[in-house]
Amino acid sequence: MFAADEGRGCNSVQLRRYNERLLLQTLRRAGEASKAELARKTKLTGTAIGGIIGGLEACELIEVGGRRSEGRGQPATLLRLNPKGAFGLGVRLDRDSIETALVDFGGEMLGRRVHDRILPSPDEALALVRQDIDSLLDILSPAERQRLAGVGVAQPFNLGAWLSQIVISTPAFRDWDEIDFGFELGQLTGLPVFCENDGNAAAIAELFYGRGREFDDFIYLFLGPVIGCGIALDGDCLRGVSGNAGDIAVMPVPPSRLASAPNNGGKWELLLSRASLNALTRHLRHAGESVNTHGDLSRFIKSHHPAVEEWVEDCIDALVPALLSASCMLDAPLAVIDADVDDGLIDLLMQRLARALEAAAPEAHTAPGLVRGSFGSDAGALGAASLPMFFSFSPRTDILHNGTK
Amino acid sequence: MFAADEGRGCNSVQLRRYNERLLLQTLRRAGEASKAELARKTKLTGTAIGGIIGGLEACELIEVGGRRSEGRGQPATLLRLNPKGAFGLGVRLDRDSIETALVDFGGEMLGRRVHDRILPSPDEALALVRQDIDSLLDILSPAERQRLAGVGVAQPFNLGAWLSQIVISTPAFRDWDEIDFGFELGQLTGLPVFCENDGNAAAIAELFYGRGREFDDFIYLFLGPVIGCGIALDGDCLRGVSGNAGDIAVMPVPPSRLASAPNNGGKWELLLSRASLNALTRHLRHAGESVNTHGDLSRFIKSHHPAVEEWVEDCIDALVPALLSASCMLDAPLAVIDADVDDGLIDLLMQRLARALEAAAPEAHTAPGLVRGSFGSDAGALGAASLPMFFSFSPRTDILHNGTK
Numbered sequence: 154m155f156a157a158d159e160g161r162g163c164n165s166v167q168l169r170r171y172n173e174r175l176l177l178q179t180l181r182r183a184g185e186a187s188k189a190e191l192a193r194k195t196k197l198t199g200t201a202i203g204g205i206i207g208g209l210e211a212c213e214l215i216e217v218g219g220r221r222s223e224g225r226g227q228p229a230t231l232l233r234l235n236p237k238g239a240f241g242l243g244v245r246l247d248r249d250s251i252e253t254a255l256v257d258f259g260g261e262m263l264g265r266r267v268h269d270r271i272l273p274s275p276d277e278a279l280a281l282v283r284q285d286i287d288s289l290l291d292i293l294s295p296a297e298r299q300r301l302a303g304v305g306v307a308q309p310f311n312l313g314a315w316l317s318q319i320v321i322s323t324p325a326f327r328d329w330d331e332i333d334f335g336f337e338l339g340q341l342t343g344l345p346v347f348c349e350n351d352g353n354a355a356a357i358a359e360l361f362y363g364r365g366r367e368f369d370d371f372i373y374l375f376l377g378p379v380i381g382c383g384i385a386l387d388g389d390c391l392r393g394v395s396g397n398a399g400d401i402a403v404m405p406v407p408p409s410r411l412a413s414a415p416n417n418g419g420k421w422e423l424l425l426s427r428a429s430l431n432a433l434t435r436h437l438r439h440a441g442e443s444v445n446t447h448g449d450l451s452r453f454i455k456s457h458h459p460a461v462e463e464w465v466e467d468c469i470d471a472l473v474p475a476l477l478s479a480s481c482m483l484d485a486p487l488a489v490i491d492a493d494v495d496d497g498l499i500d501l502l503m504q505r506l507a508r509a510l511e512a513a514a515p516e517a518h519t520a521p522g523l524v525r526g527s528f529g530s531d532a533g534a535l536g537a538a539s540l541p542m543f544f545s546f547s548p549r550t551d552i553l554h555n556g557t558k
Numbered sequence: 559m560f561a562a563d564e565g566r567g568c569n570s571v572q573l574r575r576y577n578e579r580l581l582l583q584t585l586r587r588a589g590e591a592s593k594a595e596l597a598r599k600t601k602l603t604g605t606a607i608g609g610i611i612g613g614l615e616a617c618e619l620i621e622v623g624g625r626r627s628e629g630r631g632q633p634a635t636l637l638r639l640n641p642k643g644a645f646g647l648g649v650r651l652d653r654d655s656i657e658t659a660l661v662d663f664g665g666e667m668l669g670r671r672v673h674d675r676i677l678p679s680p681d682e683a684l685a686l687v688r689q690d691i692d693s694l695l696d697i698l699s700p701a702e703r704q705r706l707a708g709v710g711v712a713q714p715f716n717l718g719a720w721l722s723q724i725v726i727s728t729p730a731f732r733d734w735d736e737i738d739f740g741f742e743l744g745q746l747t748g749l750p751v752f753c754e755n756d757g758n759a760a761a762i763a764e765l766f767y768g769r770g771r772e773f774d775d776f777i778y779l780f781l782g783p784v785i786g787c788g789i790a791l792d793g794d795c796l797r798g799v800s801g802n803a804g805d806i807a808v809m810p811v812p813p814s815r816l817a818s819a820p821n822n823g824g825k826w827e828l829l830l831s832r833a834s835l836n837a838l839t840r841h842l843r844h845a846g847e848s849v850n851t852h853g854d855l856s857r858f859i860k861s862h863h864p865a866v867e868e869w870v871e872d873c874i875d876a877l878v879p880a881l882l883s884a885s886c887m888l889d890a891p892l893a894v895i896d897a898d899v900d901d902g903l904i905d906l907l908m909q910r911l912a913r914a915l916e917a918a919a920p921e922a923h924t925a926p927g928l929v930r931g932s933f934g935s936d937a938g939a940l941g942a943a944s945l946p947m948f949f950s951f952s953p954r955t956d957i958l959h960n961g962t963k
Binding site: 165370391398421423478486515 | 569570573576602775789791796797798799800801802803804805806808809810812826828878879880882883884886887888889890891918920923955958
């Protein structure tokens with residue numbers, strides 16, 4: 154918040170690191186490229202590119218792919234990322250589940266451990282996660298384990314808040330607001346830990362492995378138990394002063410008109426109380442249905458249950474002002490929409506939202522375009538595991554200032 | 559919007575430029591500092607600092623101030639900005655005025671030309687502005703004229719839109735949507751031109767000369783005929799994909815309950831139709847008062863006219879969800895509030911807004927703090943004139959990528 158007393162000069166080590174990452178990003182987007190193409194795309198000199206390529210090959214982050222004829226002379230050697238050049242672990246904590254996943258540099262999820270249960274105490278969770286990490290690391294060879302970039306931890310901004318809106322029973326999550334889980338996990342495992350809220354983490358997976366290969370600027374929305382959001386600006390993730398930018402879940406919207414909605418009596422409700430799978434579950438239960446798992450939700454979605462239709466309408470009604478507000482503040486022309494369940498829900502939401510946004514966009518403004526997210530119910534785990542990848546290998550301008558992340 | 563095909567590598571020339579600007583920023587914030595202090599604050603080596611200082615002294619951007627004893631040995635020489643080291647011109651175009659101003663590196667406004675009139679045709683405006691620029695440049699000596707950083711142009715994002723909401727008669731501003739005034743002005747004057755919408759420009763004045771000396775992150779709100787907004791993040795101005803981030807004026811809010819408000823019959827209105835001096839003017843007129851100038855507004859504000867009180871209530875009622883929405887998306891802990899008229903209005907708005915935000919802030923979130931802007935009715939002209947200063951002398955990370963602005 155306060156202007157940093159300490160300035161942050163930039164030196165040539167940071168510059169080299171930035172340019173390395175820029176080259177990795179260029180390859181991630183292009184798939185394969187020759188040295189000449191890389192020089193042209195990064196606007197770096199051939200000499201600089203040569204030095205960087207040598208370094209990246211030495212640490213096995215890139216490898217030689219095929220060859221391609223580029224006009225006269227010898228065909229050019231093509232470079233590409235080595236999918237086994239780096240690995241990332243991710244832990245996603247939510248109020249009702251713990252997931253741990255291992256991904257490689259190419260974005261393949263090599264393993265995953267899931268516990269669908271109300272979040273236990275932090276100590277118990279740490280022990281569980283440590284076990285899962287150990288068993289996932291068994292998948293890697295000793296040499297590959299040397300190339301582990303770290304472990305990402307993704308969790309809701311504030312596990313202890315809004316319990317009344319989002320779960321039926323009210324477990325003792327307050328402990329979770331007191332503990333720095335990432336720090337403890339780092340102590341326990343000796344691995345570098347990268348923490349983000351779950352919305353940012355899923356947006357970072359989309360940036361690093363998904364839509365970020367095409368788009369630099371978007372608002373990422375993920376409909377889970379709560380609604381998550383993250384903001385991609387200029388190819389980076391907007392973090393905000395406390396790491397909680399893109400917190401669309403708490404954006405004020407008018408109260409729901411569904412009979413199932415809790416009436417707080419106020420003029421405003423939080424978006425999460427309308428646009429979330431919890432709200433859908435609540436509405437289905439209000440209609441007399443039994444809903445306990447994502448499988449139940451899928452079944453009602455597939456069968457076009459009238460309560461699903463009613464909730465979709467109410468959800469869109471809440472999303473329109475929220476997304477228009479976000480879009481006019483950020484001047485981002487695109488929203489990426491994803492959800493924890495599908496079976497037609499994502500397409501339905503996108504169609505309705507597109508139509509409603511179009512109708513509501515202010516004069517001289519275009520409603521944000523909508524594209525589908527890449528990872529569906531994998532977004533949470535992949536988001537967490539993307540964090541060490543993103544912070545270690547993405548050309549974020551932050552590294553030019555302070556050389557930390 | 560699309561991920562740039564062209565990467566943007568960073569070279570040592572850009573790095574040097576960035577570090578120069580970082581040093582200038584450090585001096586702008588500190589007032590005076592010794593070489594040792596500058597090295598400590600910028601985290602640059604003494605050698606690097608020495609080289610940069612030499613260069614900045616040679617082009618007269620900094621000068622030797624006093625001396626201060628720093629422990630043992632000779633008192634240290636203190637450096638400071640040379641207020642006459644650079645100059646900036648600014649042109650602020652609005653629907654009912656044209657202002658041109660000249661400022662120096664220290665932020666003093668050396669001269670200003672104002673035409674309070676409905677904006678004429680672009681050609682006529684260009685001729686007027688050129689005359690004003692010529693007469694303002696007469697204030698400078700020939701040597702000082704060599705240190706002109708350029709001319710800033712600030713205008714509403716879309717001069718031709720929302721005319722029905724904001725002016726009584728509807729002049730032919732559509733011409734203005736067709737012309738690139740900045741480009742034309744550059745052709746005519748041969749000066750480098752920097753264009754921003756008026757909200758961003760005023761926020762940049764606040765960043766460069768005002769609250770930005772204390773704060774790196776804030777949402778800047780300016781209550782003029784329309785409401786303007788700009789976003790400071792990490793000491794830079796968030797521009798967005800089309801240069802129009804922070805467009806809070808078009809954020810959807812519920813319709814006004816004032817009898818004077820035009821009823822569009824919809825569920826949502828634009829914030830600008832409630833939180834703006836135009837809305838206040840409309841409400842006073844509805845109450846039978848004659849309002850033609852800012853002086854008239856001031857008079858009714860000072861005399862606590864009941865219509866002013868009614869409008870304030872309605873304005874705050876609209877600002878609360880808008881500012882909470884902006885604040886949860888951006889995770890900026892502070893809003894800077896300024897306005898084109900004062901006479902107690904700014905304090906009144908800040909008090910009411912602070913109370914209302916506090917009451918409405920969601921669980922586990924703190925309402926953004928409020929501080930007063932620095933420049934009041936000067937913000938527009940100073941904002942425009944700050945643009946060449948900011949883009950030429952502020953350590954924006956953009957210069958590390960592309961070396962342009």
